[in-house]
Ligand SMILES: Nc1ncnc2c1ncn2[C@@H]1O[C@H](COP(=O)(O)OP(=O)(O)OP(=O)(O)O)[C@@H](O)[C@H]1O
């Protein structure tokens with residue numbers, strides 16, 4: 001059975017429920033069969049040993065009785081006396097045979113197989129022997145023993161050894177055992193059915209949380225990501241799966257929330273520069289103007305457009321990083337070398353703001369040089385912009401104990417409030433959007449730094465002390481820990 005989406009149904013042969021149910025039934029049927037067979041065998045052996053014991057006792061009695069008859073004719077003449085004491089006409093037969101295995105006296109029509117009789121008769125003095133055979137559909141069992149006629153007569157020289165056969169018809173016993181067998185088979189079939197039903201019910205009940213997961217997962221859509229599985233009564237194994245499933249839902253929900261937040265932030269960020277562009281253009285077009293005025297408007301518009309271009313590029317970079325579509329060009333290089341290059345690039349801006357850059361330490365890193373430069377650029381731009389005039393921007397490079405590399409860039413200044421610290425790496429986040437220079441910033445710089453570090457399997461973090469010293473730290477992992 002398969003459902004509408006072509007997945008195997010809960011009752012199909014590769015469902016866990018059906019397999020557990022079948023396994024349960026198979027195991028219990030096998031167990032019942034083994035126990036039943038052992039019982040039947042034990043019963044069979046016990047019944048046979050009782051029959052043999054009874055026959056052996058009767059044989060002993062008859063051997064004793066033989067002594068009272070001094071010859072075969074005497075025995076024949078008084079055969080009712082001889083048979084009388086022990087003879088059960090329904091089930092038993094007694095044969096007295098001579099040393100050649102020829103029957104001398106027979107209590108009832110009984111064909112003791114010739115080879116059994118002659119075989120025993122050929123071994124004079126041998127102890128009693130139990131034998132079995134089938135005749136005319138009846139199962140027989142007998143004890144063969146040597147006896148002596150006339151042992152107790154005065155002329156004991158006339159003593160004649162004879163073979164005594166005491167046989168028992170075991171057909172009724174075997175019939176009973178056959179019936180027992182049949183009942184056992186019925187019992188096995190019935191028991192198997194019942195246990196498979198029980199096994200199926202137990203599995204069906206135990207796997208209910210899985211069906212719940214299925215139902216919940218099928219019902220999940222973008223606007224129902226807040227739904228969670230109720231695991232209060234689920235078995236331990238399913239609880240773990242359910243907990244992972246719930247955690248996955250939570251992560252999806254969070255990503256989805258950030259994505260929609262990002263879209264609304266994005267619209268918001270685009271609105272201001274687009275309004276500016278439109279406003280300026282409309283004002284310029286409202287009446288004829290001198291070419292110089294048009295030139296001013298176009299220059300201002302070009303600046304605005306340049307910022308929009310940078311913003312869309314940054315967003316494209318972040319989107320590619322999210323989708324892990326950026327291929328890293330791994331190489332090993334001196335981080336100090338790249339820091340010096342970026343510092344040199346910012347030297348003019350820094351000098352304008354009376355800020356000096358101090359770099360200490362050195363270490364090689366294994367990373368994408370272009371991306372590292374981009375991250376350093378963003379960090380330097382922030383530090384130089386926020387450092388008050390006359391203060392230094394300090395960069396330290398440390399090889400870590402774990403084989404990784406740390407780079408810290410610190411500047412004095414207003415600092416970042418503790419409640420803002422966890423958000424500085426978020427897209428479009430600015431601590432103070434009313435700052436005069438915030439129109440030039442998009443709030444994407446640190447988001448790009450973080451995403452570059454993540455691509456390298458590393459991490460960027462921020463710390464800001466009460467006295468206003470703000471430090472951004474980049475942690476590059478050891479080369480052995482790089483993501484493939
Ligand atoms: N070195 C720093 N000192 C103090 N505040 C900082 C520092 N670096 C970043 N910040 C704060 O973190 C916010 C986010 O920084 P981010 O670099 O992401 O954006 P931005 O610099 O405003 O814009 P962009 O880098 O895209 O031009 C900044 O607006 C600023 O308030």
Ligand SMILES: [Mg+2]
Nearest residue numbers: 378382445446
């Ligand atoms: Mg910045």
